[in-house]
Amino acid sequence: MIVNFIDLLKQWPRTVRLLGAILAGAIVIWSLAAVDTSHAHTWLEKYIPGFWAIFAFLAACILIFFAGWFGRSGIQTREDYYDR
Amino acid sequence: MTGSFIHPALIMVAGSLILPFIRGPFRKPYLCLVPILAFCDVLYLSQFPGTYGVITLLDRWTLVFGRIDSLSMVFAFIMALMAIIGTIYGLHVEDEWQHIAAWFYVAGSLGVIYSGDFLVLFLFWEMMAFASTFLIWFSKDKDALAAGYRYLLVHTFGGVMLLLGFVLRYQATGDLSFGLLDEHNTSLYTWLIMIGLMLNAAVPPLHSWLPDAYSRASITGSVFMCAFTTKTAIYTLARAFAGFDILIALGVVMAIYGIVYAILENDVRRLLGWEIVSQVGYMVAGVGIGTALAINGTCAHAFAHILYKGLLFMGAGAIIMTTGESRLTNLGGLYRRMPLTLLFMVVGGVSVSAFPFFSGFVSKSMIIAAGFESHLYLAGFLLTAVSAGTFLVAGLRLPWLIFFGETRCDPTTWEKARDPVWNMRLAMGIAAFFCLLLGTWVSFLYSMLPNTEVNFHPYTTSHLAETLQILAFTALAFYFLKDRLAATSTISLDLDWFYRMAGRGFLWLAEKPLQWADTAWGAAYRVVGLVTLMTIARFSAWFDWNGIDGVVDGTARLVRALGGRISLALQRGQVQMTLYYAITFAALFLTAYVWL
Numbered sequence: 001m002i003v004n005f006i007d008l009l010k011q012w013p014r015t016v017r018l019l020g021a022i023l024a025g026a027i028v029i030w031s032l033a034a035v036d037t038s039h040a041h042t043w044l045e046k047y048i049p050g051f052w053a054i055f056a057f058l059a060a061c062i063l064i065f066f067a068g069w070f071g072r073s074g075i076q077t078r079e080d081y082y083d084r
Numbered sequence: 085m086t087g088s089f090i091h092p093a094l095i096m097v098a099g100s101l102i103l104p105f106i107r108g109p110f111r112k113p114y115l116c117l118v119p120i121l122a123f124c125d126v127l128y129l130s131q132f133p134g135t136y137g138v139i140t141l142l143d144r145w146t147l148v149f150g151r152i153d154s155l156s157m158v159f160a161f162i163m164a165l166m167a168i169i170g171t172i173y174g175l176h177v178e179d180e181w182q183h184i185a186a187w188f189y190v191a192g193s194l195g196v197i198y199s200g201d202f203l204v205l206f207l208f209w210e211m212m213a214f215a216s217t218f219l220i221w222f223s224k225d226k227d228a229l230a231a232g233y234r235y236l237l238v239h240t241f242g243g244v245m246l247l248l249g250f251v252l253r254y255q256a257t258g259d260l261s262f263g264l265l266d267e268h269n270t271s272l273y274t275w276l277i278m279i280g281l282m283l284n285a286a287v288p289p290l291h292s293w294l295p296d297a298y299s300r301a302s303i304t305g306s307v308f309m310c311a312f313t314t315k316t317a318i319y320t321l322a323r324a325f326a327g328f329d330i331l332i333a334l335g336v337v338m339a340i341y342g343i344v345y346a347i348l349e350n351d352v353r354r355l356l357g358w359e360i361v362s363q364v365g366y367m368v369a370g371v372g373i374g375t376a377l378a379i380n381g382t383c384a385h386a387f388a389h390i391l392y393k394g395l396l397f398m399g400a401g402a403i404i405m406t407t408g409e410s411r412l413t414n415l416g417g418l419y420r421r422m423p424l425t426l427l428f429m430v431v432g433g434v435s436v437s438a439f440p441f442f443s444g445f446v447s448k449s450m451i452i453a454a455g456f457e458s459h460l461y462l463a464g465f466l467l468t469a470v471s472a473g474t475f476l477v478a479g480l481r482l483p484w485l486i487f488f489g490e491t492r493c494d495p496t497t498w499e500k501a502r503d504p505v506w507n508m509r510l511a512m513g514i515a516a517f518f519c520l521l522l523g524t525w526v527s528f529l530y531s532m533l534p535n536t537e538v539n540f541h542p543y544t545t546s547h548l549a550e551t552l553q554i555l556a557f558t559a560l561a562f563y564f565l566k567d568r569l570a571a572t573s574t575i576s577l578d579l580d581w582f583y584r585m586a587g588r589g590f591l592w593l594a595e596k597p598l599q600w601a602d603t604a605w606g607a608a609y610r611v612v613g614l615v616t617l618m619t620i621a622r623f624s625a626w627f628d629w630n631g632i633d634g635v636v637d638g639t640a641r642l643v644r645a646l647g648g649r650i651s652l653a654l655q656r657g658q659v660q661m662t663l664y665y666a667i668t669f670a671a672l673f674l675t676a677y678v679w680l
Contacts, residue, residue, distance in 0.1 A: 002423035006488075020563075024556040031549040040546065041456035041464070052468075056554040059469035060476055060561035064568050067347035076348060076574040082584060 028053055089136035089150055091198065092122040092129070092164060093208070096191035100184040112175055115183060119171045122194070123164040130157045135200060145260060148200025154534035155383070159197045159319045161532060162387045163190065165518075166311045166394055173398055173511035174304030182222050186308045188215035193312040197319055201260045202250035205320070209246065209284075212313060213239040219305030220297055231300035234580070238283065238293040246280025249273045265324050278325060284317035286361050287334050287368055288341050292580035295345070295357035299410070303401040306353055310360060310397045311390045318367045318386050327374025332455075335369025336466050338362070343473040347569065348576045352400045352410050352486070356393065359478055363389050363436065366467060370451040373458050376535035381450025383533050388443035388522055392435035395515035396478065399429035402504040402512070403486065407497045412571035417491030421501035426487045428512040433483060435519040437475035438551060443522035445551065446529065446542040453540070472558040479555075480562045481569045 009016050028050050040046045048054070099118030106114045129152050137149030167190040174183065192215060195208030213236065220232035252273035254260050265274050283290040294314070298306050325331060342362030349355040363385070370382035402425045403418070404410045419426045431442070438444035448471060455464035491498065503509060522529050526542060562569070 002427060003420055006419050020559070024560060027549075027552045027556050031553055035545050035549040037546060042461060045550075050553065052550045052553040053557040055465075055468070056472040057557040057561050059472040060558045061565065063343065063347065063469070063473045063476065064561070064565050067344045068568055070344060071348045071574075071576065075576050075578075076572065077577055079573055079575050081575060081577070 024053075089129070090125055091137060091149055091195070092125040092160070093191035093195040093198070095122040095125055096167070096187045096194065100187040100191075103183060103187075104180050115171055115175055116168070118187065119164065119167040119190070122190075123168055126157075126160045126164040126194075130161070133157070137198075138200075141203075145203060146201065147204050148261075149195070149204055150198050151200035152198065154536075155319070155323060155379075156197050158383050158387060158532045158534065159315070160194055162390050163193050163197065163312065163316070166308075166390050169391075169394060169511050169514050170304065170308045170311070172514070173307050173401075173508055175507035176505050177304055179222070182219070182302060182304060185215050185218035185222065186304065189219065189308055189312060191215075193316045196316050200262060202246075202254075202262050203260055205262050206243070206247060206250070210243055212316065213243060216297075216305075216309055216313060219309055220301045222305060223300055223302040225300050228300045228302075231296055234583070235293050235297040238290075238583075242280050242283030242290070244280075245276050245283070249276030249278075249280055252276065262320075262323065264326060267328050278321075278328070281317055281320045281324065282334075282368075285314050285321060285364055285368060286317075286338075287364075288338055288361075289579050291338070291341075291361050292578050292583075294361055295349075295354045295578075296580055298357040298360070298397075299351050299354040303405050307394055307397045307401060310356070310393050314360060314364045315367075315386045315390055318364065318371065318382065321368065321371045322379055322382055326371055326379055328372055331372030332369050332460060332463055333372075335365045335367070335372055336463050337365070338368055339365030339467060339470040341365075343470050343477060345576055345578065346477045347473070347481070348574075350412050350571045350573060350575070352403065352412060352415075352482075353397065355412075355477070355482065356396050356400055359396075359436070359474065360389075360393060362470060362474065363393070365470070366448060366451050369463060369467065370454065373451070373454050373460065373463075375454055375458055376538050377450060377457065377540060378454035380530075380533040380535050380538050380540070381447065381454050384447035384450055384529055385444075387529060387532075388435070388447040388519075391515050391518045391522070392432045392443055395428060395432035395512060395519060396436070396482075398508065398512045398515065399425050399432060402508055403501070405508075406504060407493070407501045409493070409497050411573065412485040413573045414492055414494065414497060415486050416489050416493060417487070418493070418501050419487040421498065422487075422503050424503045424509055425512075426483065428516050429486070430483055431516040431519055433479040435523070437479035437555065438471055439479075439523075439555065440543075440548060440551060441520065441523045443519045443529075445523055446526055447522070449542055449547060449551075450540055468554070472554055475555055475558045476562055476569070480559065480566075484566065484569075485571050 031053075032049050037046050045051050095118065099121070103114070103118075129150070133152050133154070135148060135151050137147075139147045139149070141147055167187075170186065170190075171183070174186065177183065189212055192208045192210075192212030195211065196205055199205040199208060217232050217236045217239075220228055220235055222228075225231075250260065250273070253271075256271065256273065265277070279290070283293075286294040298309055301309055321331070339362045342358045342360070342365060346355050346358035346362060349358055367382045367385050367389075370378045370385065372378075400410075402422065403415070406422070407415070407418075409415060435442040435444045438448050452464055452467050452471075455461075455467060493501070530540070
């Protein structure tokens with residue numbers, strides 16, 4: 001059942017992408033339209049619409065790029081490094 | 085009730101001592117029975133908070149084996165529950181020694197949680213360290229022996245720090261009781277105790293043992309290890325160091341550090357190990373914030389974390405056991421071969437990523453909310469950023485590289501991959517059930533938390549909106565940048581580089597001068613021996629040649645044999661053992677010095 005479901009999703013990649021985009025859009029619209037942010041902890045959350053969406057996207061990008069740079073700066077090395 | 089106090093650790097120890105005599109069809113029911121009995125004992129004891137098992141030693145020291153209060157109850161509950169799940173996961177293991185080591189390990193954890201003074205704490209603390217070392221040594225991995233020695237050495241160091249700390253404290257205050265230490269009146273012993281406890285919580289820079297050991301342990305061993313050591317340490321930190329500001333900074337650093345290494349990692353269990361470092365960072369920060377909400381959040385997150393991380397390690401164990409492969413570069417596309425394992429790992433992944441209706445959602449948010457409420461905005465924002473990273477790694481990268489995407493398995497790996505035996509599936513099912521239960525039946529978890537006056541509601545529209553936005557846009561970032569998250573066949577250097585290299589340096593030092601001495605001795609012997617022989621020959625011509633020769637040769641043989649033995653013993657190259665003896669000796673010496 002699980003296998004069939006995933007195979008089905010894999011057959012329709014464009015539909016899956018479209019559904020994902022619609023879902024993300026719906027979350028943002030709902031957050032903007034229906035969620036009261038007046039009790040938020042910081043003014044960032046209060047006054048920037050869709051703050052957490054922007055925040056998460058930036059955070060994920062920064063983490064990915066930082067990790068990549070960090071790894072290439074010499075931290076990542078060959079697998080038999082400790083074996084000599 | 086005082087008379088009927090039976091320590092749950094005693095049940096585990098007694099159970100493991102009887103285990104070798106239970107054979108055949110009785111083995112599996114017995115394996116289930118013992119941790120269930122311990123769990124029932126924990127439930128029973130929770131009805132009667134108080135102090136039990138008080139023993140006075142030599143009229144000087146009061147040992148407290150059973151301190152049952154709201155903080156120890158919740159930790160004992162989850163540890164005993166995880167002991168049941170872990171034992172079910174390992175039911176198929178024939179080797180009783182693995183079960184015995186795991187149960188001693190659980191007993192150590194329960195002993196620490198119920199301990200009321202430092203002596204009892206230390207006893208069980210060391211029991212945990214030694215028992216868990218065997219869980220590494222039982223592994224078939226070729227590096228397991230070395231990894232076990234490293235693990236033992238690091239934990240011996242931590243134990244020595246803890247020992248020194250509480251012995252110095254005893255000398256200064258005459259107090260051995262294990263309770264909250266004074267933040268405004270710190271002393272050397274405060275920091276020594278903190279270092280000892282932090283090492284077990286894998287707080288940087290004392291964290292490298294964790295991914296190293298957990299990726300080398302036996303399949304069932306790692307399931308036990310991922311639950312007990314770090315979370316028991318979190319309990320002790322919450323007990324002794326709640327509100328220490330330095331822990332906030334360390335916790336945030338830890339959360340970020342762990343997630344960055346997890347993004348780079350290629351080995352499944354190392355990746356999960358790095359994520360433990362990251363998640364335990366939230367708990368350390370929660371302990372540092374120290375408000376009632378933060379401590380509740382720490383306990384709730386430890387509770388939830390043990391279940392979903394156990395679930396992820398069980399899934400990883402299933403993959404490694406069936407395929408024999410742990411590197412992401414050699415996996416991929418396995419959803420066709422192991423659909424149930426996929427389902428359980430996704431449940432674990434969405435739980436750690438704090439999806440609504442899963443356990444992480446109701447626990448992690450408490451710590452972040454406590455940070456914001458204490459006006460620690462930087463910590464709050466950074467921990468939220470890490471939660472995006474957590475979803476990136478455990479919710480997206482891990483399933484993508486193991487189960488989806490194109491397969492990188494070689495044909496034999498692909499052929500061997502399948503869902504594991506029934507007991508492993510059952511254990512994963514139980515853990516997955518609890519992940520869902522905690523996320524949906526909120527009061528089940530919240531009613532166990534130590535600070536009952538706290539009123540926290542996770543299912544508010546603003547929290548839901550925040551979480552859904554974070555998840556959706558992290559997924560979007562993943563979609564655009566997923567090629568940068570692909571696995572590469574590399575390892576990532578970490579701070580363990582220093583002690584691994586120091587070990588080699590030590591070995592080199594031991595080898596080279598000794599070899600030099602050996603060579604010099606040989607040369608000196610040749611010169612001196614020959615000259616002596618010639619002199620004796622010249623001045624004692626009338627002596628029996630053979631007799632003299634015999635004496636000199638005999639001495640020579642003796643000397644050479646002795647020299648060989650000594651250098652063999654010293655140059656054996658087991659640097660771990662040498663270091664281990666040295667550290668143990670230093671510990672004994674220092675204790676004697678402080679106490680006498």
